[in-house]
Amino acid sequence: MTAVVLPAVPRVLIAEADPASRELLEEVLSHVRCDAQVDSCSDGREALELLGRNPYDLVVADWELPGVDGLSLLRGLRQQPRTPVLPFILMSRRNDSASVREVLPLAPTAYLSKPLNRENLIQRLQGLLLGGPEAADAAPTLEPGLTLAAFLERRRDQSQGAPLMTDVQVAVKRSLNPKGLDLKLLEEEIRTDPQITAALIAAANSAAQHQSGGPVQTVAQALHQLGSGPSMNLILGLTLKRCARLSVPGLAHYAERYWQLSLYTAEYARTIARLLDLEQERCYCAGLLHRLGDLAVLRCLEEWKQAGGELDEPEEVGDCLERFGAGFGSALRTRWRLPLELRELIAAVYGLGGGVYSREALVMNMAAQMARLPAHEGLEELARGRTARLLKVGLPELTRLRKK
Template sequence: MADLERAPKVLIADPDRWSAELLTELVRKARCGAQLVVLQDSHSVLEHCRNGWPELLIVDYGLPGIGGLELLREVRRQRRHPPVPFFLLTERVDAASVRAALPLAPTAYLAKPFNAEDLLQRLRNLLLEPGEDVACSVPPRSPEQSLDVFLAEARESSSGAPLLSVVHEALSFTLDAHKRDLAELEPLFHQDPQLTGQLIAAANSAAQHLGNSCQTLTQALARLGPQHSLNLALGLALQRSVKLADPLLVPHGQRIWQQSQHTAELARWLAQCLEGDHERCYTAGLLHLLGDLAVLRSLQSWRDLGGEELTAEQVSDALHKHAAPFGSALRTRWRLPLELRQLIAAVFQLGGGVYSKEALILHVAKLAAELPEGEDASRLARHKAARMLGLDAALLASLPKLTSSS
């Protein structure tokens, strides 16, 4: 068993938050105890390295400041023996760019979007000795910290929701079996609130080309491309507490996922009937309970970090108190497009002012999804939102009958 005090330091320098998070998870997967430093510009990298060199630098070619290539040149000027390992990640794969980098002897010159499994193997080869086995304990939690304080602190740093079990299993198999087929996985992605939200956020990040905002998963996948989309999904599957395991939390997760999917499906159906934007309506419906799911993931993290066993009352109280703040903080931190956030808000309340067709559709879909199974939705025709949409009792009665297994 390796001594954790020998854990290597790995410096990741990438201006894109989502790429940096993916790289972080891959390093943790390769060497769980690695000391990670994540920076966003070349000046910070040079400042950090003046106090000691890491065992590995992973740097984006387009790093703000002098850039990744010049940073590699500066590192090689130090003439360290052996040379500091340096992975240069770049979208520049033309012959001239490759020729410019080769004299500086990068340890790896990897085209973006890179192959996550290939990079993971390179990291293992570099950070582990042949036959070395590293086991890392879960980082400790302060024993004096109460659950309520833990959740309040987690709200501002939450990574989001857990993954659906079927999605987590499919991604884990993809990573372990080196089987990459986004077309096969895409239908599962459309069911998962966390993947949908994170990929939309990544597609709207500053690292992507500017233009119209992406507000649906289909738009996000098109902008990110299949390789980068799959990489981000694989990185998500590697995160801690991303799968609900506590027996008390699993039923809550299943109920909330079902509610999200039912609202999304009903919103899409209504939008298609009324010639609205059915994809945006589906997306907003799927994401409207992201805060509830994020609370469940934080409760799973509490258990994973050694927190005491939860009670049913604690879980209910946590959802009631923290779900809305978690959801609001997460959507803001992810910088989801304002139009999409407004649609999500309309699921819960319409507020004042002029209502868009899609906002009214989302509100009616939520009401319909909350009806007891088998109950006729025709009575919703009396609701303000339904009346404004011109929905009559006959159309509402023909809403798809969704069951707990659908």
């Protein structure tokens, strides 16, 4: 992630009426940033006064505050234009779907259920106050004479990843039922988004470091590992990042093309894996993520434009994708510590080379070839190729796959 320019002494406002909860928050803040300047209050009106007098780097507020409730505080702050968005953690005992729907449009950085969990609090505050994965990133600046190639070289190891291809708020709303967030429904809503998929898998593997079992390699496994609250907060947090959605039409068009290619590859991989009785969902994820680097380049090109850089479309865009796409993808998969098995399947999309390969790797290579084939062309040659022969998949099977 991009390095965050943190204030020398971060200032935090805690608005919490319950003395025990307020004490816990103050204790955890002191543990995470002992130098933080913390202002505490137990009433919403006092919180408003403090917000009017002081510039804060983080607000932590309870929905059920007396006077002016925490949701009203959040709503008022979101109506004030600020770049970057002020991080705001909203806490509540309300877990029903109606409450979550009411909160979603205001984009809190996190929505934490009470009673508060100390470890979860520490993780959230470390991300926000120590420049971790959830910290808001600073916009890149363009020094005089900086070339686009040099800018992308710099951004390769700092990029936020791909733009979002899914309407996150709609996805979360559709996944709510009277009892709260339905993880199965959420999986169906977000499983086609490369950025959300990668972020969930990365977070789940980080959370699972000291737990038994193998690495998390699919969206379903990640949602199960993280649980409903952390999953929703992580996904909503992605929408607050800079250039989370592409606004330059030409770049958005490129992103749509690469996303569609990822989806075709993922669907073919799942279908071939099912045909051969192999692990379908891991193959699907590998196919979906194989163009993550190209999408990340497009997001950085939008950053370049927003910072005042010039961009010739489409020639310069195509050149940047060809030159930097693979490097961005490799850097992201390594930095996010995606499981080695998943990275190997992604690599198989691009080629096999020499050596012995798993059947799943061969499936990925076959899926990529099928996704790139022109309609109604090339199946005979594909059936004669090395990958098809190793998988023992002939022209009849490939023809049926193409028709699905």
